[in-house]
Amino acid sequence: MSKAFAPSKHQGMDAITISAPDGARATVMLQGGHVVAWQPAGGVEQLYCSPTAVFASGKAVRGGIPVCFPQFGPRGPLPQHGFARTLPWQLMMAEQGKDDALCVLRLTDSDDTRKIWPHAFVLELTVRISGRRIDLELACENTGELPLEFMAALHSYLRLEDLTDARLHGLQGLSYEDMVAGKKDQVETADALRVSGEVDRVYAHATRALMLREPKHALRIEQEEFTDVVVWNPWSDRCVALPDMPDDDYHQMLCVEAARINVPVRLAPGEEWAGRQSLSLDI
Numbered sequence: 001m002s003k004a005f006a007p008s009k010h011q012g013m014d015a016i017t018i019s020a021p022d023g024a025r026a027t028v029m030l031q032g033g034h035v036v037a038w039q040p041a042g043g044v045e046q047l048y049c050s051p052t053a054v055f056a057s058g059k060a061v062r063g064g065i066p067v068c069f070p071q072f073g074p075r076g077p078l079p080q081h082g083f084a085r086t087l088p089w090q091l092m093m094a095e096q097g098k099d100d101a102l103c104v105l106r107l108t109d110s111d112d113t114r115k116i117w118p119h120a121f122v123l124e125l126t127v128r129i130s131g132r133r134i135d136l137e138l139a140c141e142n143t144g145e146l147p148l149e150f151m152a153a154l155h156s157y158l159r160l161e162d163l164t165d166a167r168l169h170g171l172q173g174l175s176y177e178d179m180v181a182g183k184k185d186q187v188e189t190a191d192a193l194r195v196s197g198e199v200d201r202v203y204a205h206a207t208r209a210l211m212l213r214e215p216k217h218a219l220r221i222e223q224e225e226f227t228d229v230v231v232w233n234p235w236s237d238r239c240v241a242l243p244d245m246p247d248d249d250y251h252q253m254l255c256v257e258a259a260r261i262n263v264p265v266r267l268a269p270g271e272e273w274a275g276r277q278s279l280s281l282d283i
């Protein structure tokens with residue numbers, strides 16, 4: 001028989017912690033449908049969450065896996081990264097299975113969202129953990145009578161021992177937009193990306209699996225239907241300017257975000273789209 005989990009608190013915010021029989025655990029905040037912690041079976045925390053992150057109603061949390069929807073960054077008229085990350089979601093289910101644990105959270109349109117984005121939708125995040133793997137699925141259904149279009153991302157903050165020793169493999173040959181240099185149509189030539197300065201890039205047509213390698217650690221990153229991947233690290237000056245992140249913590253994280261930016265998703269009335277990101281510890 002499956003076991004259901006009861007809502008709890010994380011940093012004073014409503015949250016749900018799920019655990020699989022093998023010891024894998026994850027915590028998801030109801031605000032934002034925001035995964036704030038993930039420990040694979042027998043492993044340590046894999047997500048970076050800033051020790052000075054602000055946990056408050058309506059505030060975006062620095063770390064974990066924010067959901068960006070229906071806009072990415074400042075690419076539109078909505079607040080940065082859209083509204084999904086700062087709104088309360090509804091917990092639909094949270095259960096332990098025979099060899100995994102699963103939870104589903106849902107955000108639907110409201111008077112507040114329709115005021116700034118005139119569409120009816122159901123957005124659902126499914127988080128599944130088992131062994132050394134976490135699978136995230138973000139699904140959107142157009143429940144209105146007009147077509148809609150959106151951008152989306154699972155903005156994963158991955159925890160590092162030290163950025164200096166980290167390499168991200170799998171991007172070679174992809175074209176990207178360099179948001180730091182303000183240049184489009186760049187081509188990745190490195191067989192492994194080593195971060196040695198501020199990086200903020202949108203890679204297009206990202207279909208291959210990526211591997212984030214450190215001397216004693218490797219994380220495999222896969223995505224489906226998210227056709228872009230964003231790589232972000234603020235480096236020192238930008239990090240100092242972030243009020244919710246310690247000055248040197250940029251060494252402890254790299255964002256590798258499964259995204260849909262270059263070609264937004266278009267849904268006719270009644271249509272549904274789902275995008276997935278999976279992270280698995282590979283040692």
Ligand SMILES: O=P(O)(O)OC[C@H]1O[C@H](O)[C@H](O)[C@@H](O)[C@@H]1O
Pocket residue numbers: 060073080081179200201230231232255257
């Ligand atoms: O500070 P936030 O609104 O959470 O955004 C953090 C970062 O998110 C993405 O990675 C964007 O590409 C960056 O340009 C942005 O700085």
